[in-house]
Amino acid sequence: MTAATISHAPRRSASRRGNLRWLISDVAVLAKRSLARIAREPETLMDVTIQPILFVLLFAFVFGGAIPLPGGGSYHEYLIGGMLAMGLAATAPGTAVALVTDMSSGLIDRFRSLPTSRSAVLAGRTIADLVTQVIGTVVVAGVGLAIGWRIHSSVADAAAAFGLALLFGYAFTWLGACLGMMLRSPEAAQQMGFVLFLPLTFVSNAFVPTQGMPGWLQPIAEWNPMSALAAAARSLFGNPNPAASVQAWPMQHPELAVLGWSAVLLAVFAPLAVHLYRRKAAG
Amino acid sequence: MGEIPAIETERVTKSFGSTHALSGLNLTVPQGGILGLLGPNGAGKTTAVRVLTTLLRPDAGQARVLGFDVVRQAAEVRHYIGLTGQYAALDDYLTGRANLVMIGQLGRLGRSQARRRACDLLERFDLTQAAGRAVKTYSGGMRRRLDLAASLIGHPEVLFLDEPTTGLDPNSRAVMWEIIRELAAEGTTLLLTTQYLEEADQLASQVAVIDAGRVVAEGTPDQLKGKVGEDRIAVQLAPGSDLAAAVAVVQAQTTGPVDADPAQLLVTAPMPARDGITTDVVRALDAAGVRVSDVTLRRPSLDDAFMMLTGHRAAPEPAPAGGDAGREAATEQGGAAA
Numbered sequence: 001m002t003a004a005t006i007s008h009a010p011r012r013s014a015s016r017r018g019n020l021r022w023l024i025s026d027v028a029v030l031a032k033r034s035l036a037r038i039a040r041e042p043e044t045l046m047d048v049t050i051q052p053i054l055f056v057l058l059f060a061f062v063f064g065g066a067i068p069l070p071g072g073g074s075y076h077e078y079l080i081g082g083m084l085a086m087g088l089a090a091t092a093p094g095t096a097v098a099l100v101t102d103m104s105s106g107l108i109d110r111f112r113s114l115p116t117s118r119s120a121v122l123a124g125r126t127i128a129d130l131v132t133q134v135i136g137t138v139v140v141a142g143v144g145l146a147i148g149w150r151i152h153s154s155v156a157d158a159a160a161a162f163g164l165a166l167l168f169g170y171a172f173t174w175l176g177a178c179l180g181m182m183l184r185s186p187e188a189a190q191q192m193g194f195v196l197f198l199p200l201t202f203v204s205n206a207f208v209p210t211q212g213m214p215g216w217l218q219p220i221a222e223w224n225p226m227s228a229l230a231a232a233a234r235s236l237f238g239n240p241n242p243a244a245s246v247q248a249w250p251m252q253h254p255e256l257a258v259l260g261w262s263a264v265l266l267a268v269f270a271p272l273a274v275h276l277y278r279r280k281a282a283g
Numbered sequence: 284m285g286e287i288p289a290i291e292t293e294r295v296t297k298s299f300g301s302t303h304a305l306s307g308l309n310l311t312v313p314q315g316g317i318l319g320l321l322g323p324n325g326a327g328k329t330t331a332v333r334v335l336t337t338l339l340r341p342d343a344g345q346a347r348v349l350g351f352d353v354v355r356q357a358a359e360v361r362h363y364i365g366l367t368g369q370y371a372a373l374d375d376y377l378t379g380r381a382n383l384v385m386i387g388q389l390g391r392l393g394r395s396q397a398r399r400r401a402c403d404l405l406e407r408f409d410l411t412q413a414a415g416r417a418v419k420t421y422s423g424g425m426r427r428r429l430d431l432a433a434s435l436i437g438h439p440e441v442l443f444l445d446e447p448t449t450g451l452d453p454n455s456r457a458v459m460w461e462i463i464r465e466l467a468a469e470g471t472t473l474l475l476t477t478q479y480l481e482e483a484d485q486l487a488s489q490v491a492v493i494d495a496g497r498v499v500a501e502g503t504p505d506q507l508k509g510k511v512g513e514d515r516i517a518v519q520l521a522p523g524s525d526l527a528a529a530v531a532v533v534q535a536q537t538t539g540p541v542d543a544d545p546a547q548l549l550v551t552a553p554m555p556a557r558d559g560i561t562t563d564v565v566r567a568l569d570a571a572g573v574r575v576s577d578v579t580l581r582r583p584s585l586d587d588a589f590m591m592l593t594g595h596r597a598a599p600e601p602a603p604a605g606g607d608a609g610r611e612a613a614t615e616q617g618g619a620a621a
Contacts, residue, residue: 022391025388026388026389029385029388029389030385030389033374033377033381033385036376036377036381037374037376037377040376040377040417041376105370105372105373105375106368106369106370106371106372107372107373107374109333109338109366109368109372110366110368110372110386110433110434111389112337112338113336113337113338113361113364113366114361114386114389114390114391114437115358115361115362115389115390115391115437116389116390120389
């Protein structure tokens with residue numbers, strides 16, 4: 001048996017790294033940990049891979065033919081902007097479920113008993129979820145190209161569209177993180193995510209132009225951040241964007257609206273998630 | 284060194300709503316000491332561990348680890364402690380090795396240092412074979428061993444083990460005991476909570492019995508056993524048997540004073556620590572022609588210990604009539620909250 005010293009062995013890394021470097025290292029370790037699960041069980045990625053593919057096929061070939069676009073254009077091209085938004089929002093329940101699971105398994109208590117940076121647990125999780133969002137975005141773009149979606153604008157515009165989408169997606173994971181801090185069981189987190197996510201996605205122009213909705217519903221759909229994101233992506237990709245003729249401010253300035261919504265989500269939910277995390281700590 | 288206690292709490296209180304989980308906890312453990320914190324569910328054991336490992340903020344009082352205040356100097360405390368909770372806190376989807384490396388890195392070991400340390404600990408805890416498998420495939424005993432390994436990865440000077448063997452089969456429990464003894468022998472300060480008198484007896488150099496969030500008795504295991512009373516042998520005679528003959532036999536086989544209850548035909552005596560004592564007593568009784576209907580050994584259980592030390596039963600099963608019932612119920616809720 002090797003003489004593994006169990007205690008009183010050399011003190012931790014002699015090099016005294018700065019706090020920021022440790023924070024980055026902790027976030028990287030924790031993000032990698034979350035991503036390692038994907039490598040071991042790729043089926044956990046179904047909600048950002050199989051699910052969007054099914055939705056694209058369903059809307060492109062089943063419902064799409066019955067959805068007229070004001071101003072005309074290809075529904076297949078229209079669809080991908082909305083699908084992108086849906087795919088990003090769909091990861092938030094996963095953020096909540098993962099955090100609730102770590103809380104209830106005692107893993108987060110273990111992290112908190114280590115000299116790990118306080119904010120690393122939430123940051124590591126949201127960054128790992130951003131990586132899954134990138135994967136989901138690539139999948140949506142790939143299946144879009146397969147059904148005839150094309151980018152008709154410049155590389156810079158397309159990059160801006162993807163950048164805005166991922167910014168919003170990242171901000172949105174903090175809402176998931178808050179849910180994760182508030183709910184007690186992974187099942188509750190899953191259901192709560194679904195309850196919030198379904199109306200958020202469908203009461204928007206993600207799949208259907210808002211012009212066909214009842215008058216009382218239209219303002220809700222037009223101010224829904226999902227509509228702004230879908231409209232911004234369509235406008236930047238050069239795809240059909242019927243929302244351009246809607247007078248509501250977010251539909252006239254979808255890029256600004258996405259930036260604004262992202263800033264609001266981050267400003268509200270990131271500190272709230274950290275606060276809830278700390279409060280759990282205080283007991 | 285040596286002057287500063289490894290663990291020190293002064294009048295620590297912690298309430299969850301109206302439930303007082305800790306109500307003035309005073310503990311001192313010298314460096315290198317092994318304190319067994321003994322108590323029933325809901326006594327406040329886990330709450331005490333959570334306060335000392337910086338996971339819970341006490342409402343009042345002071346708690347220090349190696350002289351560092353657990354609230355104001357929590358970051359320093361975390362550098363010196365290891366925690367193994369009641370449930371193995373591991374990532375089920377990572378391999379055993381990846382769990383250790385991750386926890387090592389988060390515990391401020393460099394990457395290569397964490398890897399080396401993980402290798403050593405896996406071998407030490409007989410987990411090398413399973414090191415490449417996801418933890419969710421591990422047995423309960425393997426999980427506990429890995430969990431303990433994880434809490435050791437940062438070379439803690441003070442180790443907290445919250446019911447380290449609860450739910451383990453006897454074999455795995457024996458393995459854990461052996462590991463804990465070795466840690467103690469190497470000089471690590473240990474605080475372990477347990478519901479089992481025997482476990483405290485086996486492992487701890489010092490035992491604190493806690494009830495309703497405060498220490499009700501303290502001492503070495505032997506001192507506490509002395510308070511609780513020793514093992515006794517009880518001989519139930521068949522109707523019509525000769526009580527005096529039975530007393531004589533039992534007196535000859537055991538050492539202490541023999542109690543005889545003529546009404547119940549029951550003879551009891553302190554039980555000497557000798558193998559085969561029960562058989563000897565039965566044989567001798569048979570040889571003397573005394574007819575016996577039952578011979579039992581009565582060991583002081585934790586319940587007995589509690590009865591003795593606290594004057595009330597440990598677990599509030601169907602609440603006995605009396606003033607303590609309300610307090611016991613509150614204690615039990617404290618356990619749930621803790």
